[in-house]
Amino acid sequence: MSSDKENNHALMFHVGPPFDMAYHNNVTNYPVGPHSHNATELYFTLTDLPDVLLGDTILAVPAGTLIIIPPFCVHQLYHEAGEQYERYILTIHDKWLDNVLCEGASAFCYIKEDSMPLLLFPDVEQKRELIRHFDELLSFMDNRTSPDSMVAFFSLLSDIHSLKMKTKKPHSMKVSASQKKVNDIISYLSEHLSENLTISDLAAQFYLNPDYLARLFKRHMHVSLGHYITLQRISAAQALLREGKTVREVQEYLGFSSYAYFFRTFQKVTGISPSNYRSMSIQ
Template identity: 30%
Template sequence: MAALSDYVSFGDPAKLYIEYMKRTEPYTMTIDHFHPYYEVYYLLSGSRIYFIEDRSYFVEQGDLVFIGKEMLHRTMQTGDARHERLILHFSDEWLRDLGAELSGMFGALFSPEIRVLRLPRQESLAAEASVRAMRLEADVRETGYHLAIRNAAASLLLLCGRYSASHQPEPFQHVSPLHAKISEIVRYINGHYDESLRLADLSERFFISPHYLSRMFKEVTGFAFTDYVVLTRVKEAQRLLRESELTVSAVAERVGFDNFSHFGKTFKKISSVSPREYRKSMSQF
């Protein structure tokens, strides 16, 4: 058999999508990342720091990371740059196709209590076998590979769902006291995005110098302070455009933008469409 590729992808995030990648050079996600589908991240080798919503997690070989819809997240390097991972994206539609019982079990994996799942050896070996089967099928693409990938993805989620249903999640521990402090600041931003959020004000509130706060915020979360605030506001604006009948200008004000023109430009830069276009596209579902 020919050597397998260092990068391979298959499918559509609107239903089911997988992507495998092996990296040997330093890498930190540079795109602003949240999306309307679920993500499972499996680390085959190496170690990473994974920031999700308001916390940073240390992820090592064999760990699974569960990221719900519209959750802001980013991976960052820690230690050796070399790592390989497979990500699995899927939609509510794909879950429903598996059946109501399984859909409910899988949905529970994306609760706040389960962000990183570290399985014992027997289950970990089975999980890795499913992940490597998906990678192989997507790369070689023999007859029936679509079905093989679907079955391997369902098997992985079933394994994780059964394990998490019968075991208490491990208590969360911050990577360091600094991570705990930044997490506290992020939770404040998440709860006050509709207010004025200046770096100087937060540095005073949390007793950290503005320069140090700016530098450590980026180091821990992967986001610049201002970028994180803007992304949080746009993410909430998207939710309001989908779920409410508020006017676009009212949405802008509700999420903390005091300039409507700036809101429109910022929203389009992040979402690739204007607020009105976004609302129209969402109304079709």
């Protein structure tokens, strides 16, 4: 299945500083499609999100939820142009956190690469404290390496860690029947990324009409099936390159028809060539 041209933006965003903090409460003109980061993203939504993509799951997320998204996890949090979304966003380089905390960084395994996305549901008082911490950290963004900035950062991280530790079991999340079907399709795709699956193949697997399957997928994912498959294959390629696999090995393992096609697709999605990405990742 070939990638479409519906989104010309790079789908892998590189975060530069050790951490970054932002607050937005705006009407979106150009919602961001499925993408990933080279950092952990802590997304505190103050708006209900009806169709959130986190890895291989689509679900509804209520306002007041803290979403922890590990590095390189494909996600999409909002998608409607013309809608107002209010959120705080903290991005953290987990390798930087490892260097700062040394052995103590193991306590924060849930924000590391290869961990699963995590949803936390603070109560009213905990929400108030999180917002206070976020606002305090925002005030230091012009000098984020100052001692006061570091104190604010780790104070916020400590509160989030306490909230995580107090969460005894995961909350049941609202997933509609159609979202469940799309989740099943996503899981199947994740297990067969190296195969050149067509819509007809998937329709036969799930006993659905091909046109209906394509419409159902786009209704919840807000991108076409081909677009999503390309993004997931490149995300898998990034993981393999970080492990030290050669570009040729990754191209063949993921079933790209040629080295040149893989090279072009990787560079289009990430903004960097696979050879340069590999060199930067294994230094």
